Amino acid sequence: MDFELRILGSSSATPSANRHHTAQVLTIGNQYHLVDCGEGTQMQLMLYKIKHQRICNIYISHLHGDHYFGLAGLISTMHLQGRQTPLHLFGPPGLSEILSLQFKYSGTNLNFKLVFHELDTTCYKKIFEDKGITVHTIPMEHRVPCCGFLFREKQKPRPLIKEKLPDFLRPPQLVRLKWGEDIKDEAGNIILRNSDVTLEPKRSRSYAYCADSRYKPDLLPYLRQVDLLYHEATFTDDLRERADYTFHSTARQAAELAAAAQVRHLLIGHFSVRYKDLSPLLQEAQEVFTKTDLAIEGSIFCVRE
Amino acid sequence: MDFELRILGSSSATPSANRHHTAQVLTIGNQYHLVDCGEGTQMQLMLYKIKHQRICNIYISHLHGDHYFGLAGLISTMHLQGRQTPLHLFGPPGLSEILSLQFKYSGTNLNFKLVFHELDTTCYKKIFEDKGITVHTIPMEHRVPCCGFLFREKQKPRPLIKEKLPDFLRPPQLVRLKWGEDIKDEAGNIILRNSDVTLEPKRSRSYAYCADSRYKPDLLPYLRQVDLLYHEATFTDDLRERADYTFHSTARQAAELAAAAQVRHLLIGHFSVRYKDLSPLLQEAQEVFTKTDLAIEGSIFCVRE
Numbered sequence: 001m002d003f004e005l006r007i008l009g010s011s012s013a014t015p016s017a018n019r020h021h022t023a024q025v026l027t028i029g030n031q032y033h034l035v036d037c038g039e040g041t042q043m044q045l046m047l048y049k050i051k052h053q054r055i056c057n058i059y060i061s062h063l064h065g066d067h068y069f070g071l072a073g074l075i076s077t078m079h080l081q082g083r084q085t086p087l088h089l090f091g092p093p094g095l096s097e098i099l100s101l102q103f104k105y106s107g108t109n110l111n112f113k114l115v116f117h118e119l120d121t122t123c124y125k126k127i128f129e130d131k132g133i134t135v136h137t138i139p140m141e142h143r144v145p146c147c148g149f150l151f152r153e154k155q156k157p158r159p160l161i162k163e164k165l166p167d168f169l170r171p172p173q174l175v176r177l178k179w180g181e182d183i184k185d186e187a188g189n190i191i192l193r194n195s196d197v198t199l200e201p202k203r204s205r206s207y208a209y210c211a212d213s214r215y216k217p218d219l220l221p222y223l224r225q226v227d228l229l230y231h232e233a234t235f236t237d238d239l240r241e242r243a244d245y246t247f248h249s250t251a252r253q254a255a256e257l258a259a260a261a262q263v264r265h266l267l268i269g270h271f272s273v274r275y276k277d278l279s280p281l282l283q284e285a286q287e288v289f290t291k292t293d294l295a296i297e298g299s300i301f302c303v304r305e
Numbered sequence: 306m307d308f309e310l311r312i313l314g315s316s317s318a319t320p321s322a323n324r325h326h327t328a329q330v331l332t333i334g335n336q337y338h339l340v341d342c343g344e345g346t347q348m349q350l351m352l353y354k355i356k357h358q359r360i361c362n363i364y365i366s367h368l369h370g371d372h373y374f375g376l377a378g379l380i381s382t383m384h385l386q387g388r389q390t391p392l393h394l395f396g397p398p399g400l401s402e403i404l405s406l407q408f409k410y411s412g413t414n415l416n417f418k419l420v421f422h423e424l425d426t427t428c429y430k431k432i433f434e435d436k437g438i439t440v441h442t443i444p445m446e447h448r449v450p451c452c453g454f455l456f457r458e459k460q461k462p463r464p465l466i467k468e469k470l471p472d473f474l475r476p477p478q479l480v481r482l483k484w485g486e487d488i489k490d491e492a493g494n495i496i497l498r499n500s501d502v503t504l505e506p507k508r509s510r511s512y513a514y515c516a517d518s519r520y521k522p523d524l525l526p527y528l529r530q531v532d533l534l535y536h537e538a539t540f541t542d543d544l545r546e547r548a549d550y551t552f553h554s555t556a557r558q559a560a561e562l563a564a565a566a567q568v569r570h571l572l573i574g575h576f577s578v579r580y581k582d583l584s585p586l587l588q589e590a591q592e593v594f595t596k597t598d599l600a601i602e603g604s605i606f607c608v609r610e
Contacts, residue, residue, distance in 0.1 A: 014382045017351045021378075039378040040345045046322045063410040069378045073326075073344040076370045077319045094410040101406055105368040105399040107449050144412050 001029045001132075003153070003205045004302040005228060008044040010269030010295040012212075012234050012248075013066055015039070020297055021066040022270060024230070025050055026151060026207055028133055034058045035149060035209050041070035042077050048298065053083055057128060059135070060091035061211030062121070062146035068095065072102045079110050086113040090128070090135075092121050092145045121147035124222055138222045140213035142247045148210040150222055158198035165197055202305040203227075208263075212270060214244055215253040223261035227303045230295060231257060233268035236280050251281040255288035265303075269295030306334045306437075308458070308510045309607040310533060313349040315574030315600040317517075317539050317553075318371055320344070325602055326371040327575060329535070330355055331456060331512055333438055339363045340454060340514050346375035347382050353603065358388055362433060364440070365396035366516030367426070367451035373400065377407045384415050391418040395433070395440075397426050397450045426452035429527055443527045445518035447552045453515040455527055463503035470502055507610040508532075513568075517575065519549055520558040528566035532608045535600060536562060538573035541585050556586040560593035570608075574600030 004027050009020030021038020025045075032055040034041075045052050052074060060068045068091070078087065089095070096116040103110070117127060119137055122145075128135040131154075138148035157178035165174075169192075173183050183192035206226040210219065213232065223229055231254035235243045243250050251268055258266035266289050271278055278294050285292040293301070309332050314325030326343020330350075337360040339346070350357050357379060365373045373396070383392065394400070401421040408415070422432060424442055427450070433440040436459075443453035462483035470479075474497075478488050488497035511531040515524065518537060528534055536559035540548045548555050556573055563571035571594050576583055583599050590597040598606070 014385050015348055015351070017348075020348070039375065040348060043320055043322075043325070043345060046320070063407075065378050065381045065407065065411055069374070069381075070344065073370050073374045076374075080319050092410075094406075098403075098406055098410065101399075101403055102368075102370065105397075105403065105449070106370055144410070 001305075002027045002302075003207075003305075004300055005207060005230075005267075006048060006050065006300050007267075007269070007295045007297050008041055008048070009038050009297050010271060011038075011066070012232075012270045012272050013064075014273050015066075016273045016276070019271065019273075020044055021069070022211075023070065024209070024295075025055075028151070028153075030054070031056045033135075033151065036061055036067045036211065037069075037071040037074060038066050039069040039073075042074045044297065045074075052078055053081070053085070055087070056085075057088045057090065057135075059149050059209075060089070060095055061140070061148060061209070062142060062144050063092055063094055063098075064144065064212065067211070071095075072099060075099070075110070075114065076106070076108065079108065079112065083112045086115055088115045088117060088128070090117045090119055092119050092147075119147060121145040124150075136222070138208065138210065138219060140211055141216050142212045142214070146211055146213065148208065148213070150206065150208045150226070152206040153204040155204055156201040158194070158201045161197050161199060166192065205303045205305065207303065210257075212247065213249060214247045215249045215257070217257065217260070219257065220261050223257065223263060225262050225264075227264045228267065228301060229258055229261070229263040229265070230267045230269060232270035233281055233285065234270050234272050236275075236284055251285040252288055255285035255292060258289045258292070264291065265301070266292040267295045267301065268292060306610075307332045307607075308512075308610075309605055310512060310535075310572075311353060311355065311605050312572075312574070312600045312602050313346055313353070314343050314602050315576060316343075316371070317537075317575045317577050318369075319578050320371075321578045321581070324576065324578075325349055326374070327516075328375065329514070329600075330360075333456070333458075335359070336361045338440075338456065341366055341372045341516065342374075342376040342379060343371050344374040347379045349602070350379075357383055358386070358390070360392070361390075362393045362395065362440075364454050364514075365394070365400055366445070366453060366514070367447060367449050368397055368399055368403075369449065369517065372516065376400075377404055380404070380415070380419065381411070381413065384413065384417065388417045391420055393420045393422060393433070395422045395424055397424050397452075424452060426450040429455075441527070443513065443515065443524060445516055446521050447517045447519070451516055451518065453513065453518070455511065455513045455531070457511040458509040460509055461506040463499070463506045466502050466504060471497065510608045510610065512608065517552065518554060519552045520554045520562070522562065522565070524562065525566050528562065528568060530567050530569075532569045533572065533606060534563050534566065534568040534570070535572045535574060537575035538586055538590065539575050539577050541580075541589055556590040557593055560590035560597060563594045563597070569596065570606070571597040572600045572606060573597060
């Protein structure tokens with residue numbers, strides 16, 4: 001199953017000529033999860049041939065325009081192009097009010113159900129679950145209410161070793177084996193040991209999106225050993241005071257958090273427009289955490305099982 | 306003095322891969338007038354190296370998203386990049402309320418004065434005047450309150466033929482000559498005929514922007530003999546019923562209006578996304594009005610004196 005992240009934009013505050021505002025598409029299986037939706041997201045989706053009709057959920061981290069000014073346009077386009085599938089929108093208080101006002105003045109009555117889930121951005125909390133994944137908020141520390149999102153695959157079934165399976169097993173017993181149980185007789189004695197007939201399950205993958213935030217080491221428990229961590233890195237470390245003052249982070253700080261959390265792969269983004277060349281940000285992060293990449297728009301990061 | 310129009314986008318409703326939503330910059334002298342502001346306008350301004358700090362006025366025709374979803378982002382960027390010059394915003398009722406709500410939730414206190422002028426979209430009315438131009442609304446007929454805009458240079462002074470000017474003239478008399486008066490003695494007798502010492506003034510140029518509208522021949526009085534007319538042409542004429550039903554126009558209708566109004570040059574735009582190739586729209590209009598062009602993004606149309 002696919003588990004891959006496509007970057008649509010990663011410019012902070014003001015866009016630059018070749019960098020759009022923040023938006024990312026996380027593909028899990030055949031569903032798209034859109035994470036933030038800066039201005040121009042619908043054009044970026046077209047550019048990268050990502051069908052917006054396959055977006056099931058949209059997550060907005062906070063109400064600074066560079067993270068959501070593309071949302072009303074994208075939803076309007078979904079409507080105009082005949083979407084009927086419900087769309088789930090997760091965002092901070094205020095987002096629903098803004099959209100409702102825009103749609104009121106445009107006379108838009110959406111022809112699909114827009115289900116708004118208002119987020120408590122101050123805590124770690126499960127906000128979505130289906131048979132394959134869970135999504136939790138991660139509290140950020142920014143100038144307005146802001147949270148990140150942790151996407152995690154649920155535990156996967158243990159593959160059965162068919163040639164080792166005895167004939168007497170019935171379907172319910174096969175299910176129990178897949179989920180790690182031994183098979184017992186009526187007296188409670190083990191008659192088939194799980195580890196003899198199953199393999200280790202495939203890894204459950206995870207992606208953590210840390211939106212705009214001051215450096216916040218207390219995020220560690222949420223980020224521990226995630227496969228892929230996106231963390232904002234608006235500035236290089238010589239501007240650490242400015243980062244702190246504006247509730248942003250430096251590339252070094254992002255990398256320190258990645259190292260402490262022992263993640264597998266770090267992406268940095270939300271680059272200040274002052275950096276035409278992004279290599280100083282990358283070098284600074286890689287000095288602390290080697291496996292770092294830039295969240296350049298258009299790039300894809302796959303997480304393997 | 307420059308009087309030129311730059312097209313930033315001309316796609317209707319939903320954007321296509323290479324066509325942005327409606328936005329235009331009319332340069333008059335050293336000032337920029339931004340007409341509509343679809344999503345991505347700030348990126349388009351950057352692409353064409355148009356400095357947003359020189360935009361003095363923004364005019365929003367109506368509150369369908371394809372005409373204003375780039376506005377909040379552009380204003381935010383002006384703010385973040387330190388604008389201090391007041392900005393005048395002309396738009397229908399509701400626009401100010403939407404922006405205020407967005408800025409409330411982003412915690413934005415603009416560091417320049419945003420002067421909002423609420424428009425009555427139902428009438429022809431002067432909404433702006435400076436020493437060189439006037440701007441009037443033109444009432445459109447659309448699904449929501451909508452108006453176009455007529456930009457018109459004021460009458461220009463008559464150039465003086467210096468070698469024919471008698472020595473006795475004082476500065477106030479020279480001014481009167483420039484504005485077409487004869488010079489008289491105290492008894493009221495003409496002592497210097499204006500036409501003997503002045504030339505015809507340069508032409509006063511005009512641009513009419515007709516935003517989304519059903520075909521509306523009663524626009525004629527406002528459009529008569531304008532130099533440059535932009536008129537929406539969402540559909541080809543085989544879809545005339547659809548145009549009427551959706552309060553839009555066809556290319557042929559736009560051209561018929563241009564011909565009846567005896568304008569000098571017609572631009573058509575607001576193309577439906579169904580037209581990947583725009584030549585049928587152009588051909589259809591040119592059959593009625595030869596001097597028609599497509600409002601392709603990036604193109605510039607100069608009006609000569």
